[in-house]
Amino acid sequence: MPVESVVSAYLTGDSTITLLSRDSGGRRVVRQVPAEWVAYFKSSDLDEKITRDLRTSVYVRSLRVEGDWTRVGFVNRIARDDFCSDRRSFVSQLGIATYEADVSPIVRYMVDTNAPIAKPRRVYLDIETDSSRTFVQSKNGEARILSWVLVDEDERVQIGVLSEDTDRDEKRLLDLLWHALRPYDQIVAWNGDNFDFPVIFARSEQRGCEVNANDWLWLDFMVLFERMNKNASESGDEKTSMKLQDIGQAIVGEGKEPTPPEVIERFGDKPMGALTRPLWEAGGKWRDMLVRYMLQDGDLLRRIEKETGYIALLGTLCEVCHIFPNTRGINPTHQMDGFMLRLGLERNYHFATKQYRDIGEQYKGAIVVPIKAHGIERNVHVCDFSSFYPSVILTWNMSPETKVYVPPGQPRPNNVCLSPLTKVHFRTDVQGILPIAVSEFLRLRKYWSDLKAALPPGTDESQDANRKSTAFKVIANSFYGVLGTPYSRFFDPAIAESVTQCPVWMLVATIEEAEKRGWTCLAGDTDSAFIKGCSQEEFGAFVDWCNSVLYPRMLLEVGCKENKIKLAYEKAFDRLIYVTKKRYCGSWLHYKGTVATKDSKPEIKGMEYKRGDASALGRKLQAQVIDLLCGGLKLNGTTEVPTDQLVYFHDALLTAKKHVLDDPLTLDEIRISKSLSKPLREYVTRIKKDGMKGADLAHVGVAKILEGRGAEVSEGTRIEYIVVDGSCSPQKVIPAEDYTGGEVDRFYVWETHVYPPTQRLLEAAFPDEDWKGWLKVRPAKPRAVRQSKKRAQLPQSTALPEDHA
DNA sequence: AGCTCTGGCGACAGTA
DNA sequence: TACTGTCGCCAG
Numbered sequence: 001m002p003v004e005s006v007v008s009a010y011l012t013g014d015s016t017i018t019l020l021s022r023d024s025g026g027r028r029v030v031r032q033v034p035a036e037w038v039a040y041f042k043s044s045d046l047d048e049k050i051t052r053d054l055r056t057s058v059y060v061r062s063l064r065v066e067g068d069w070t071r072v073g074f075v076n077r078i079a080r081d082d083f084c085s086d087r088r089s090f091v092s093q094l095g096i097a098t099y100e101a102d103v104s105p106i107v108r109y110m111v112d113t114n115a116p117i118a119k120p121r122r123v124y125l126d127i128e129t130d131s132s133r134t135f136v137q138s139k140n141g142e143a144r145i146l147s148w149v150l151v152d153e154d155e156r157v158q159i160g161v162l163s164e165d166t167d168r169d170e171k172r173l174l175d176l177l178w179h180a181l182r183p184y185d186q187i188v189a190w191n192g193d194n195f196d197f198p199v200i201f202a203r204s205e206q207r208g209c210e211v212n213a214n215d216w217l218w219l220d221f222m223v224l225f226e227r228m229n230k231n232a233s234e235s236g237d238e239k240t241s242m243k244l245q246d247i248g249q250a251i252v253g254e255g256k257e258p259t260p261p262e263v264i265e266r267f268g269d270k271p272m273g274a275l276t277r278p279l280w281e282a283g284g285k286w287r288d289m290l291v292r293y294m295l296q297d298g299d300l301l302r303r304i305e306k307e308t309g310y311i312a313l314l315g316t317l318c319e320v321c322h323i324f325p326n327t328r329g330i331n332p333t334h335q336m337d338g339f340m341l342r343l344g345l346e347r348n349y350h351f352a353t354k355q356y357r358d359i360g361e362q363y364k365g366a367i368v369v370p371i372k373a374h375g376i377e378r379n380v381h382v383c384d385f386s387s388f389y390p391s392v393i394l395t396w397n398m399s400p401e402t403k404v405y406v407p408p409g410q411p412r413p414n415n416v417c418l419s420p421l422t423k424v425h426f427r428t429d430v431q432g433i434l435p436i437a438v439s440e441f442l443r444l445r446k447y448w449s450d451l452k453a454a455l456p457p458g459t460d461e462s463q464d465a466n467r468k469s470t471a472f473k474v475i476a477n478s479f480y481g482v483l484g485t486p487y488s489r490f491f492d493p494a495i496a497e498s499v500t501q502c503p504v505w506m507l508v509a510t511i512e513e514a515e516k517r518g519w520t521c522l523a524g525d526t527d528s529a530f531i532k533g534c535s536q537e538e539f540g541a542f543v544d545w546c547n548s549v550l551y552p553r554m555l556l557e558v559g560c561k562e563n564k565i566k567l568a569y570e571k572a573f574d575r576l577i578y579v580t581k582k583r584y585c586g587s588w589l590h591y592k593g594t595v596a597t598k599d600s601k602p603e604i605k606g607m608e609y610k611r612g613d614a615s616a617l618g619r620k621l622q623a624q625v626i627d628l629l630c631g632g633l634k635l636n637g638t639t640e641v642p643t644d645q646l647v648y649f650h651d652a653l654l655t656a657k658k659h660v661l662d663d664p665l666t667l668d669e670i671r672i673s674k675s676l677s678k679p680l681r682e683y684v685t686r687i688k689k690d691g692m693k694g695a696d697l698a699h700v701g702v703a704k705i706l707e708g709r710g711a712e713v714s715e716g717t718r719i720e721y722i723v724v725d726g727s728c729s730p731q732k733v734i735p736a737e738d739y740t741g742g743e744v745d746r747f748y749v750w751e752t753h754v755y756p757p758t759q760r761l762l763e764a765a766f767p768d769e770d771w772k773g774w775l776k777v778r779p780a781k782p783r784a785v786r787q788s789k790k791r792a793q794l795p796q797s798t799a800l801p802e803d804h805a
Numbered sequence: 806a807g808c809t810c811t812g813g814c815g816a817c818a819g820t821a
Numbered sequence: 822t823a824c825t826g827t828c829g830c831c832a833g
Contacts, residue, residue, distance in 0.1 A: 230831095231832095231833095236830095239830090328807085331807075331808070331809085332808095332809045333807085333808070333809070334807090334808095336809085362810090362811070363810090363811080364811080365810070365811030365812055365833095366810095366811065366812065366832095366833070367812090368812060368813070368832085368833090388833090477809095478809055478810095479809085480809075480810070481809025481810040482809050482810085483809085483810085484809065484810040484811080485808070485809050485810070486808095487807070487808050487809090488808090488809075496810070496811095499810095500810085500811075525812085525832065525833060526811095526812090526832080526833045527833070528833085579814095580813080580814065580815095581812080581813060581814075581832090582812080582813055582814070582831070582832050582833085583813090583814070583831090583832090605831085605832065605833095606813090606814080606830095606831055606832060607831095608815095610830095610831070611829090611830060611831070612829095612830075612831095613816095613829065613830060674828085674829060674830085675829075675830090677828075677829065677830095683828095686818080686819080686826095686827090688818090688819070688820090689819085689820070694818070694819070695817090695818060695819090697816095697817075697818090697827080697828065697829095698816090698817080699828095699829090700828095729817085729818065729819085730817080730818065730819095731817080731818095752816075753816095756815090757815095760815095
């Protein structure tokens with residue numbers, strides 16, 4: 001009998017799993033199965049007496065032998081913990097190791113039955129609450145829900161609006177929502193985990209709605225978007241805000257709708273979201289405008305998904321990993337857990353019980369080669385190792401159960417290989433479970449991308465195949481990280497360090513070989529080397545030689561039996577300017593053999609242009625100079641510095657400087673946006689030597705002000721601010737929302753956020769020119785000693801723009 | 806409650 | 822002024 005696909009599952013009490021699925025007519029089917037609190041043991045670890053004791057214990061529901069393993073099902077969580085988890089537990093006193101004794105019955109069920117994860121019926125949700133309450137009050141369920149909107153994939157729209165300001169009517173509104181949700185399985189909202197979902201739960205409980213939220217999968221689209229979009233965006237412009245309207249604007253070109261003039265006239269100049277209460281109260285056309293606003297947000301979610309396909313990709317990832325596509329399914333550890341537990345079961349392998357441990361020492365990571373690039377470099381060839389970390393895991397057969405100890409000084413056995421920099425040894429005669437997993441990822445990725453190539457483009461089948469291919473790429477790339485986190489079941493710092501250090505060993509050897517040929521390595525990072533001094537043909541031949549001679553020789557020396565390492569000639573730069581490690585820009589000669597054209601955009605890495613915490617003016621000036629350096633500049637010889645053309649740069653600097661110092665500056669141009677990486681309370685205020693409290697970081701101080709105003713301030717919140725006086729320490733800052741147009745320290749803006757990023761770039765490109773002269777714009781401080789006491793205590797008057805103008 | 810990693814740059818506050 | 826430690830964000 002085929003196992004039905006599962007939409008969602010949750011524990012009902014300690015001993016029952018409720019499984020949700022849908023029949024062919026789309027009706028919900030609820031089924032209950034016993035929850036199994038399972039622990040595995042190695043049968044060889046159990047003697048007859050222990051087995052008998054387990055079998056007859058009232059705490060044990062089932063016991064069976066599966067291959068080399070004994071699978072014991074306990075009656076509930078406490079029974080399993082008492083037997084297995086605690087340090088003083090029954091089995092730990094006997095010194096018996098347990099396996100997977102932490103796995104939840106839900107995961108156990110999904111892994112054991114191999115039940116397919118259903119494709120959930122998705123709906124996008126947006127709610128509005130009473131704007132007379134603060135965000136925090138709303139979030140805590142202290143504000144009435146005024147309205148909700150649902151939009152589904154077929155653009156079917158449902159709306160609920162409060163009729164009267166009573167608990168009774170709010171209950172009607174909520175019951176209506178829960179009823180409207182019944183055809184759907186997955187509920188998607190922007191920032192849902194932090195707002196919409198808890199608000200709905202809290203208000204429904206207050207109103208006495210009889211509903212079980214576990215019947216749905218709750219997905220926070222913002223969390224998913226943040227993770228998936230990290231490497232996708234080109235400039236920093238898209239990274240300054242995670243507000244739905246801003247993301248909508250960046251992704252689908254719509255979202256930032258100004259408040260209609262008639263609304264401003266009647267209710268004041270605020271965003272629509274801050275006017276929900278007055279609009280609702282005014283009724284009639286005003287209430288309709290509120291609904292339209294809400295509708296637009298709901299539909300924005302659908303359109304962002306249509307454009308990005310991120311939720312669909314998550315669905316594929318979760319399907320492959322036997323987990324449910326809710327917010328939790330976004331976590332790589334969770335994904336890997338599901339995938340690996342199933343793989344282990346199929347391969348007769350079980351993983352050690354997950355330990356809760358203290359965060360240990362950091363281990364060594366990748367190598368970043370010191371920069372030798374100087375000025376504008378021409379004709380730079382770049383090679384890189386394809387999927388370096390996965391191929392290293394395969395080549396060294398790195399896995400917890402293949403790891404063996406070989407005492408120092410003792411000869412390496414034949415069936416063992418050595419990670420040369422970490423001195424960790426691995427057996428090579430039996431493939432480890434981690435390499436099995438990695439080869440599965442790579443095999444399945446290839447399978448789906450081949451299938452995608454064979455299918456007609458644009459079809460659903462082709463898109464699905466493409467997503468599966470991407471999903472396996474994502475999993476393969478996150479695998480190493482999961483080895484390195486103490487929160488993961490697969491945490492093994494010795495293996496993780498070997499995964500990073502074998503590449504160090506190979507990259508260093510590659511660079512040495514290139515330099516032996518008289519070439520220069522200008523830069524290199526983790527898996528890449530930037531080489532100058534050779535022709536394309538020579539470099540291509542070098543890459544081939546590395547693959548066919550150098551690496552086989554090196555790997556033979558350390559005993560690897562299989563060579564999955566592959567170096568590729570990725571691209572060449574026509575021009576390349578390195579500012580520092582991890583910060584460079586350049587224009588391509590070719591990419592994987594395809595010759596670049598005049599329209600090819602420059603490649604930009606790490607520079608302020610790419611950063612969401614730089615000021616927009618700083619990004620803009622840097623972008624202009626990058627365009628000049630990588631394209632606009634006419635270079636005659638390969639090394640000649642075109643001093644006659646420096647005038648272009650000086651023009652750009654002059655214009656930018658005049659603008660910063662003299663023109664009105666908009667908020668968008670000068671705002672700084674940084675996120676809180678932890679809850680506000682966890683930022684410790686340092687105590688200074690004199691016993692006084694140290695200053696908060698700028699964005700932390702502003703966050704505290706905003707919190708006082710009732711705004712949402714939590715981990716991950718982006719805080720926007722303006723520096724009004726950067727000449728003192730600590731500097732003075734205000735929330736961006738307080739900016740009215742004048743109160744900004746222009747000198748600081750130029751001297752810190754606009755010019756220096758470009759100055760560093762120009763100094764890198766033209767190291768013989770002097771670029772310092774453009775920096776200082778702040779008039780000299782008046783000598784405080786010559787001032788009267790009163791005058792000296794006034795704020796730095798020169799910092800105010802009026803004085804300059 | 807649950808959490809992919811390390812290397813590296815630059816802004817900043819504070820100290821000697 | 823030079824230096825240290827913290828923080829946020831990016832490269833890979």
